[in-house]
Amino acid sequence: MRTRVRWLMTVNVAGMSGGPSSSQTPWWRNAVIYQVYPRSWADADGDGIGDLPGITARLDHLAALGVDAVWLSPFYTSPQHDAGYDVADFRDVDPIFGTLEDADALVARAHDLGLRIVVDIVPNHTSNAHVWFQAALASPPGSPERARYLFREGRGEHGDQPPNNWQSMFGGPAWTRIAESDGTPGQWYLHLFDTSQPDLDWTNPEVHDELDDVLRFWLDRGVDGFRIDVAHGLVKAEGLPDGPAEFDSANEPTALQPMFDQPGVHDVYRRWRRLVEEYGVPGEDRDRILCAEAWVLPLESLAKYVRPDELHQSFNFAFLMTPWLPDDLRASIDEGLAAVAEVGAPQTWVLSNHDVVRHATRLGYPQQPGHLRIEGIGADDPQPDTALGLRRARAATALMLALPGSAYLYQGEELGLPEATQLPDEARQDPTWERSGHTSRGRDGCRVPIPWEADLPSYGFGPSGASWLPQPEAYRELAADRQDGVDGSTLELYRALLRLRRERGLGRGTLTWTDGYGPDVLALEIASDVGPTLVLTNLGPEPVPVPDHLEVAVVSGPLTADGAVPTDTTAWLLSGT
Ligand code: NOJ
Numbered sequence: 001m002r003t004r005v006r007w008l009m010t011v012n013v014a015g016m017s018g019g020p021s022s023s024q025t026p027w028w029r030n031a032v033i034y035q036v037y038p039r040s041w042a043d044a045d046g047d048g049i050g051d052l053p054g055i056t057a058r059l060d061h062l063a064a065l066g067v068d069a070v071w072l073s074p075f076y077t078s079p080q081h082d083a084g085y086d087v088a089d090f091r092d093v094d095p096i097f098g099t100l101e102d103a104d105a106l107v108a109r110a111h112d113l114g115l116r117i118v119v120d121i122v123p124n125h126t127s128n129a130h131v132w133f134q135a136a137l138a139s140p141p142g143s144p145e146r147a148r149y150l151f152r153e154g155r156g157e158h159g160d161q162p163p164n165n166w167q168s169m170f171g172g173p174a175w176t177r178i179a180e181s182d183g184t185p186g187q188w189y190l191h192l193f194d195t196s197q198p199d200l201d202w203t204n205p206e207v208h209d210e211l212d213d214v215l216r217f218w219l220d221r222g223v224d225g226f227r228i229d230v231a232h233g234l235v236k237a238e239g240l241p242d243g244p245a246e247f248d249s250a251n252e253p254t255a256l257q258p259m260f261d262q263p264g265v266h267d268v269y270r271r272w273r274r275l276v277e278e279y280g281v282p283g284e285d286r287d288r289i290l291c292a293e294a295w296v297l298p299l300e301s302l303a304k305y306v307r308p309d310e311l312h313q314s315f316n317f318a319f320l321m322t323p324w325l326p327d328d329l330r331a332s333i334d335e336g337l338a339a340v341a342e343v344g345a346p347q348t349w350v351l352s353n354h355d356v357v358r359h360a361t362r363l364g365y366p367q368q369p370g371h372l373r374i375e376g377i378g379a380d381d382p383q384p385d386t387a388l389g390l391r392r393a394r395a396a397t398a399l400m401l402a403l404p405g406s407a408y409l410y411q412g413e414e415l416g417l418p419e420a421t422q423l424p425d426e427a428r429q430d431p432t433w434e435r436s437g438h439t440s441r442g443r444d445g446c447r448v449p450i451p452w453e454a455d456l457p458s459y460g461f462g463p464s465g466a467s468w469l470p471q472p473e474a475y476r477e478l479a480a481d482r483q484d485g486v487d488g489s490t491l492e493l494y495r496a497l498l499r500l501r502r503e504r505g506l507g508r509g510t511l512t513w514t515d516g517y518g519p520d521v522l523a524l525e526i527a528s529d530v531g532p533t534l535v536l537t538n539l540g541p542e543p544v545p546v547p548d549h550l551e552v553a554v555v556s557g558p559l560t561a562d563g564a565v566p567t568d569t570t571a572w573l574l575s576g577t
Contacts, residue, residue: 028225028289028312029346030507031068031406032498033118037354038075038097039083039468040449041411043458048466050449052098056106058452059113061480065414065491066498069116071227071291073354075103079129081196082431083354083447085120085229086127090214100221107222116224118289123211123268124230125197133198137178141187148207149198150190152240162188165242166259169193171436174259190240192233192259194431202234202268212275219279225289226276231305231314232294235264254296261296269310289313291348299339306345313348313406320350320359323367324392324568326520326539330513333403333524337511340405346507347405351396352413358446359396361419364389376432376441377421386474390416391568394493394556395537398570401497402526402535404509409494412450415478416490419445420469427470444469451479488558496554500572505530517544534573538565551576 042054052075062070075097077089084094093100110117126133132148139145141153152163154177162175169192176195180186190199200207215226237258244256254261269290276288291313296302305314322332340347351359357374364384365374377383393416400407423444425433430442449467453460454476458467476482483489501507505528514523520540526533533553538544543564546552550573552559557569565571 025508026287027068027116027285028287028406030404030505031116032066032401032409032501032507033069033071033291033406034062034065034067034409034411035071035073035353036411037073037447039073040447040461042450042452043462043464043466046462046464046466047096048458048462048464048468049096050461051096052093052102052106054462056102056109059106059109059115062115063113065495066502067115067409069118069224070110071118071408072120074120074122074229078127079196081127082194083429085122086125086129086194086197087122088127088129089131090122091217104221111222117222118225118227118291119218119223120229121211121214121218121226122229123200123202124233125191125193125199128196128198136189136198138181140180144206146187147204148201150201150236150240151187152190154188158185160185163190164240165245166190166192166240168195168435170432170442171440190236192230194435196431199236200234202236202264208268208271212271215272215275219276219288223288224286225291225312227291227293228311229293231269231292231311232261232265232296233259234268235262237262254301261294261301266304266307266310269305273309273311287312291315299335300342303339303343303345306340307343308345313346315348315350315353315408317350318371319400320352320356321371323369323372324363324396324539325367325369326522328369329399329522329537329539333511333522337404347403348408349400349403349405350408350410351393351400352410352446353408354410354447355443356446358393358410358413358417358419360389360393360413360416361386361421361445362389363392363396364418376430376443376445377419378425378441379422381421381441383421384418386418388568389418390490391557394490395568395570397494398497398554398556398572399522399535399537401501402506402524402533402570402572404507404511404526406507410446414491414494415451415480415483417448417450417475417478418472420448420472421445422472423448423469429469448472448475451475453481454479493554493556497572500554503530504528504533504572504574506533509533518542531575535570536565536573537570538567541567543567546571546573549576550574 039050041050042058043050044053074084076087077092077094078084107117135145155161162173166174168174175188177188178186279288289312292305292311305311316336336347361384428444430444432442448469449461451459457465483491506526509526509528512525517523522537524535543560543566545564553572553574555571
């Protein structure tokens with residue numbers, strides 16, 4: 001039977017809140033949440049940096065896309081040494097992004113559109129411009145002001161060696177020595193990231209109380225949850241012991257990292273869970289949620305963060321790092337589902353974010369078994385096969401959006417944006433580039449402003465031609481207006497996937513592998529209360545014929561002339577009517 005292709009349908013905006021839903025399933029267990037990186041999404045005032053009014057003005061795009069919620073990376077007061085992850089005031093908006101009133105307007109507009117808002121909370125560290133750190137610098141060793149951070153004496157006869165051998169995730173030592181108020185060399189403070197990001201001391205009850213209050217501040221303004229930055233880092237091993245010799249903090253297995261995944265972090269999250277639950281409304285699907293950014297392996301350790309009395313979600317970065325190989329993908333999905341099943345939590349799938357090379361580019365390189373974590377790419381590095389990367393990225397997204405659980409999307413992936421791999425080095429702003437002594441190019445390549453309208457200056461990012469990172473010429477043809485309503489465009493593919501995912505109840509379904517398609521094909525049946533959906537992801541060279549009794553509901557790329565699913569393509573199949 002010849003298959004009927006329905007992947008070219010235009011979206012029904014009103015339909016996004018329709019479709020079957022299960023009143024027993026809290027919204028976050030199968031939500032699709034879209035990450036907006038405020039610097040780069042939409043610029044209302046034309047200064048070349050995105051802002052909150054810009055985001056509000058473009059929220060319709062997300063309603064039409066069909067996501068459930070939006071996660072906003074930090075927009076708080078900050079000197080922007082780490083693009084806002086260096087927070088100077090957790091309770092205010094940085095002037096480059098707008099005002100608190102702009103934040104309120106954004107939340108209100110999102111709620112009007114049926115979109116929930118998740119904001120970032122950065123509890124591991126503050127900016128060195130935060131009043132607490134400024135007070136710590138002005139106060140003597142041993143003072144309560146210093147006790148909010150991790151100040152220690154140096155080692156060696158003159159105290160001129162760092163207190164331990166930890167390194168910053170951005171390169172270089174994780175300790176910086178200060179000058180005391182009399183000008184003499186003094187104590188050292190810990191910063192797991194940039195020197196401008198001193199770590200808070202989570203053994204201090206004052207730190208707990210302060211962050212509780214910050215959570216309440218944003219909950220009272222109506223936000224629907226928090227993504228927790230460096231969620232595995234708050235509590236350090238007692239005594240701040242050295243790591244192993246020749247220690248490279250950023251690249252060790254979690255079990256060897258004395259700064260990560262210590263048992264005490266779980267007490268923090270039990271307390272936070274109780275706090276957010278105060279904001280729930282009995283009988284209404286209004287849970288406020290907590291999602292961990294925790295680079296923790298094995299997955300059994302990560303699953304502890306989503307035990308019933310802790311967080312709601314935790315990104316599955318092991319899936320993000322899985323190469324485009326059938327055995328690796330199958331194992332990654334199985335392990336991901338098994339780990340959270342142990343604790344009764346949904347899995348949280350993700351393929352791209354503001355810290356990693358976009359998956360449309362990652363998958364354009366040769367794939368090898370194991371974990372794939374590509375660092376920032378420069379013009380003199382090997383370049384990806386862009387067409388192959390996009391084809392695989394579309395197939396990977398179609399696979400991910402079929403999986404039970406929730407999923408996060410990163411801005412621009414719905415346009416098929418590749419990483420900007422040829423940025424001039426002088427344009428780079430990620431502190432990684434400087435701190436690594438120009439050995440690691442960092443994350444600017446995935447943070448380039450979004451193209452909205454191909455024929456406007458800055459491709460419609462803002463009203464001027466300004467853009468804080470230069471946009472590649474290739475972004476013009478990928479602009480949203482070039483894809484809107486265009487059959488086969490990546491934007492229309494995402495819309496179709498999200499609509500069908502909702503209609504078929506895939507996020508709340510259960511997965512069973514199906515035999516008979518060969519080792520190069522992932523064949524999975526997702527059964528929900530609506531019925532079964534068969535998902536085929538073909539990673540082999542031979543096209544896979546569609547079984548006679550099924551029809552293609554959505555497919556990530558063109559079928560072959562005789563209706564088979566070709567290589568690097570995912571199809572969702574339904575029983576014919
Ligand atoms: C993780 C964030 O995603 C990243 O962008 C940031 O640099 C570090 N945490 C430090 O806050």
